[in-house]
Amino acid sequence: MTDQTDEEYREAPSDRTHVKRYHWLARYDQETVKAILDATPLAHVGCMMNGVPFVTPTFFWREGDRVYWHGSSAGRMFHALEHQDICFTVSMLDGLVIARSAYNFNCNFRSVMLLGRAELIKDEDEKAEKLRNFVNGLIPGEWERLRPVYPKEIKATAIASMSIAEASCKVRTGPPIDDDEDYTHPSWAGVIPIRYQVLPPEPDPRNLPDVSMPEDVLKFRLG
Amino acid sequence: MTDQTDEEYREAPSDRTHVKRYHWLARYDQETVKAILDATPLAHVGCMMNGVPFVTPTFFWREGDRVYWHGSSAGRMFHALEHQDICFTVSMLDGLVIARSAYNFNCNFRSVMLLGRAELIKDEDEKAEKLRNFVNGLIPGEWERLRPVYPKEIKATAIASMSIAEASCKVRTGPPIDDDEDYTHPSWAGVIPIRYQVLPPEPDPRNLPDVSMPEDVLKFRLG
Ligand SMILES: Cc1cc2nc3c(=O)[nH]c(=O)nc-3n(C[C@H](O)[C@H](O)[C@H](O)COP(=O)(O)OP(=O)(O)OC[C@H]3O[C@@H](n4cnc5c(N)ncnc54)[C@H](O)[C@@H]3O)c2cc1C
Ligand SMILES: Cc1cc2nc3c(=O)[nH]c(=O)nc-3n(C[C@H](O)[C@H](O)[C@H](O)COP(=O)(O)OP(=O)(O)OC[C@H]3O[C@@H](n4cnc5c(N)ncnc54)[C@H](O)[C@@H]3O)c2cc1C
Ligand code: HEM
């Protein structure tokens, strides 16, 4: 439980991203922000709608210093987004941390919160290009193999984007940290590691007899 | 893409939990709500703080018709909670769904959103009892093996609870659904299944030489 210096505190990009609880787990560098964002395609977006701070699970992708996500042009979130600051959270559960005292139970995790205003992409060509990056970011080359996209499909799709500049991360790794005097307590302590597992792809029963699985489908990983 | 009847729509416990997008994936029965809540200990809580709809990743547990989560008595969320309706979201990513058209890409998932007002537990004995249920819910019998909890630790801990009555679920399973005319397009379609993997427990290097791992640590599962 090392204490950060005032110097390090000042690294937070804004007052409101300044981590207070367990502040020794905080990271504000863009390298860590990007590493956590690139570990999983799943975000949880906080957006006020009808008086409720809704949390919507959503796929996203990163391009440079921005994150992007998509949905229905008629979806309520893509209307509400433009009029408020939102919170874009990505978290990975890496393990259950078993201590000698209940109070020091914990989990190993990586998380990032992005704050700020999202923007909608309006240009149809730009939307198509972004969707291509989304698909090919998950499975390289896939966009080019697919039935070409129709203009009406691009129209029906909303894409939001947000800067990753105003960001804070928290990262916990390693064994439990017990109170000094508890290390003599005779209970088992340690970590149960948790991660995502990608299982062998299951072909659609309706696949044409002569199609074969692209190698990049087999290479899909997350974590 | 079956259409729900008005009858089925009316199953939503409230107007605001009524699923509109991909409404054929909606489930409102408490059995499904509980099954999804019991699949993972990780929730994302939406709570308005300082004008931002913050999304906080948090462990939780369920007892009967309520969910519970814990943190610091000095934490900002446990103060903000009592004055607003919040959104408590639990999601599981089960697979990446690869279609023949980009538009019909999807993922398999289970998610639940709970809406309503959370309450704080104030009574110290009740807090201790709930924390015991939290710990033993993850690893049966663990609370009794640990260094007994101190009253000051219970005091430092805030516990919030919320009803699971106002809930909606969305569940997607199975292969991609392509447009009829696209089934002749010669690209590979299918599902890449994803799940949590629990790895072998890693003992704390500072464990006493004669402690042994409780069997229930080995039995820990999620998904
Ligand atoms: C998998 C997982 C499980 C967790 N389980 C619990 C739990 O059971 N109980 C619990 O109390 N906490 C848990 N946490 C930590 C939790 O997400 C919060 O960090 C913590 O509760 C403090 O919240 P706060 O709003 O009071 O923090 P504060 O320190 O007051 O928040 C100030 C600022 O710090 C930043 N910040 C806060 N939390 C995070 C975060 N997680 N990631 C990145 N930036 C952040 C934000 O910019 C925020 O505006 C868990 C986190 C993860 C990833
Ligand atoms: C792992 C995962 C990935 C996803 N990826 C995407 C994505 O990339 N793009 C996308 O558009 N959507 C995605 N979704 C679905 C997303 O969570 C929303 O359901 C969808 O975007 C519609 O949101 P809405 O607010 O417009 O829905 P509406 O139908 O307008 O919401 C009305 C009500 O339906 C209920 N509801 C809405 N969404 C959910 C939900 N997920 N679970 C339970 N109840 C719900 C709530 O009670 C809400 O108040 C994903 C979901 C999961 C679990
Ligand atoms: C790359 C992989 C993709 C994944 C994993 C994905 C996943 C999803 C998911 C999970 C939803 C939400 C469905 C629901 O509400 O339950 C969704 C909605 C949507 N997707 Fe995608 N998608 C992908 C690519 C695309 C592309 C390339 C397009 C456009 C060409 C597109 C257009 C849409 C639209 C318009 C909706 C909203 C549907 C509605 O609410 O009526 N998606 N997508």
Ligand code: HEM
């Ligand atoms: C059962 C397993 C438990 C797990 C997985 C767990 C996990 C966590 C996590 C991840 C945090 C957040 C740390 C951070 O902000 O980065 C936390 C905070 C906290 N936990 Fe637990 N916990 C558990 C049990 C308990 C118990 C039994 C108690 C009390 C006896 C307790 C008391 C606290 C307190 C007071 C905080 C706030 C610390 C602070 O912000 O200063 N926890 N816990």
